[in-house]
Amino acid sequence: MATSLASQNEWLVILPDKPGAVERRLAVRAEHLKVANERAANGIINFGGVMLDEHIKEGEVPKFKGSVMLISVETKEEVLEIIKSDKYVENDVWDLEKVEIIPFKSALRKAL
Structure with a gap:
């Protein structure tokens, strides 16, 4: 992969979960986040997170989307190489048939 961040394109990636993937997602979440954080430190991932059917409620199983x-x-x-190498793909969490990869250009970014 190219390493010059100044010349990189941005891609908004939407990765729907397969039905019934909550347990599989939770089982490999730590491994997924370890690699995602490494990619963020290298400037490859600029933000990422989980989409929900509704906000997480204390004591309930999250309704991941x-x-x-x-x-x-x-x-x-x-x-696609990055996505296909992810633990969520290896463990049948993301539905690759429904993935959207959209060319994107940030107009505003705010740090957490």
Whole structure:
């Protein structure tokens, strides 16, 4: 993958979960986040998080809908490589048939 961040394209990636994937998601979440944080430190992932059917309520199983992230690489093919190497794909969480990869250009970013 290219490493010059100044020349990278941004891609908004929407990754719906497969039905019934909550347990599989939770089982590999720590591994998924470890790699995602490494990619963020390298400037590849600019933000990411879980999409919900509703906000998480104390004591209830979360109602996950999928994930969303902003990836900075040159090509859509590189985005697909990143997605396909993720623990959520390896563990049948994300529905690859419904993934959306959208060219994107940030107008505003606010740090957490």
